[in-house]
Amino acid sequence: MKLIFIHGSGGCRESWQYQTDYFKNSEAINLPGHPDGDLCPSVKAYATWLRTYIHDRGYTDVVMAGHSLGGAIALQYALNYPEDLAGIIPIGSGGRLKVHPDVLKLLETIVADPSRPFDLNGNTYDLIDPALAAVIKKRALENTPAAFLNDLKACNAFDVMDALSTITVTVLAIVGDQDIMTPPKYTRFMVEKITGARSVIIPGGTHFVFAEKPVEVNQAIEGFIRSL
Secondary structure (H helix, E strand, O other), X not given: OEEEEEOXXXXXXXXXXXXXXXXXXXXXXXXXXXXXXXXXXXXXXXXXXXXXXXXXXXXXXXXXXXXXXXXXXXHHHHHHOHHHEEEEXXXXXXXXXXXXXXXXXXXXXXXXXXXXXXXXXXXXXXOOOHHHHHHHHHHHHHHOHHHHHHHHXXXXXXXXXXXXXHOOOEXXXXXXXXXXXXXXXXXXXXXXXXXXXXXXXXXXXXOOHHHHOHHHHHHHHHHHHHHO
16 A cells, blocks of 8 residues: 655645655655646646556555645546545545636736746745745745646646546545635535545644644544555
């Protein structure tokens, strides 16, 4: 069994520090274009790339945990290639991930005019330890606004709501109860539609719940793995 962590839009493998430190044989990956290689234009394309990555390394019985965009990739992978998986763990994710048009428009403006500031000083990372938050921000700048825009467009086009009931792999969905980007109702919908799926809602967690509440999230992941 191989536990793999997949970051969210414009993100990085380093964001999973608390998980890779705890799960010693796990692996957190950088998606292509973050910053090396070419960005994939859709969730399906990312899932296809990930399948090649997994097969090239001979991984089997994969448990795939993904944050936001990463959770969408895990869901798409479960739909397309269930034979590779022992289970999936979408974190702060859902079967549809619409993005506000104003966010896409702002990023398009920044990409078109690199002199405009790429502001990462909002409250997104406020509940994360400052040292880890600094690494995540630094890596986001290295990935560039173009990666964020690409990934958010992929999220915006992603919609497997009608296909969730056909997922056959074992699913644990995790979300912070204060997540306003992918609120708990997304997780509840997934669990209702996927046979045997279950959820863990973390009190006080927001969209980066896995970095904000690592003890609780790691315990949930560990229990899930032991149940497989």
